[in-house]
Amino acid sequence: MQIGLYTLSDLSSVGNNGQRVDAHTRIKETIAVAKLAEQAGLDIFGVGEHHRLDFAVxxxxxxxAAIAASTSTIRLTSAVTVLSTADPVRVYEEFATLDLVSSGRxxxxxxxxxxxxxxxxxxxDLQDYDALxxxxxxxxxxxxxxxxxTWKGRFRAxxxxxxxxxxxxxxxxxxxxGVGGSPDSAMRAARLGLPMALAVLGGPYSRVAQLTALYRAVGQEAGHAQTLRVAVNGHLQIAESSQAARDDFYPHYSQYWLESSPGKFPGPRISREDFNRSITKDSGPFVGSPAEIIDKISLLHELTGMDRLVAQIDIGGxxxxxxAAMIELLAEKVIPVIRKL
Structure with missing residues (x-):
């Protein structure tokens, strides 16, 4: 199983003396984090795409491409590319160029x-969401x-x-x-025989297992058994103890959902009580001690047979x-155990 990190580059005010970090600093730190991830032996690093002033990228x-110039082995991906609103020709050209710059990564x-x-x-037009x-x-x-x-379609010359x-x-x-939890999205990926990157941002892991089983069943029926792969993407906070991880994570997690809601208005701030209840051994974000993180990853692998875990460890500033300290903990106390298992 491959293990990696991704960032959405949100510019949260938490962790920066109440001031929102600037985009220049955020991008510089993102490149530095990717270098640390490679040094720690991780397999992949992803960067998200947003078009708002509260995100840097x-x-x-x-x-x-900047990360590619500073690394040599770690694979590089978007997380995600909003293909619905982009020109596929330009998207291919950009990623093909990135592939050349990174020597095939x-x-x-x-x-x-x-x-x-x-x-x-x-x-x-947002009404063309699916058709686009x-x-x-x-x-x-x-x-x-x-x-x-040679091609002709509805939305492009x-x-x-x-x-x-x-x-x-x-x-x-x-x-x-990229699949956010919709069965229709999972089935689309399956019918095309394409790997599924599933966002697991909360809720019981049994739901993740059901969605993955649906993906595999539809894909196998469509004749794509050999190309089906599953990646689980989610939030991760690791510390030496469970309590320390929760105490570290809550301010950033709650602030992210308050400041960076997909809607036009700020989302509600999750209470500490609801936050604590959402994190159990078989549900919620990956938050806890190294042993707890290992147990949660192992359970999800058992339930889904996932091929990748790609975690966001910089949410909410x-x-x-x-x-850097969390990457070190992952490298020393989690990844070796997961690889052995």
């Missing part, structure tokens, strides 16, 4: 997007496989024997579908020093 491939997680801002920003994604996903898959493309350049170093750029 709207162009993940640029940041990933680029991947992409394509999603429909939880936030609505990209749709009016790029001239897309279906068409652009199909076109990207074609571009990924062919250096010359047609292509007539168009040259798609440059070509990636890898035969094709690995493409995952966690200071860089704490992020």
């Amino acid at each position: 709207s162009a993940p491939t640029v940041v990933l 680029a991947e992409i997680i394509a999603g429909r997007g939880v936030f609505s801002e990209p749709f009016p920003l790029f001239g897309c 994604f279906d068409e652009k996903l199909a076109l990207f898959d074609l571009l990924n496989k062919s250096e010359r493309v 047609p292509l007539n024997n168009a040259e798609i350049a440059p070509r990636a170093l890898q035969p094709t750029i690995p493409l995952w579908i 966690v200071p860089f020093k704490k992020i």
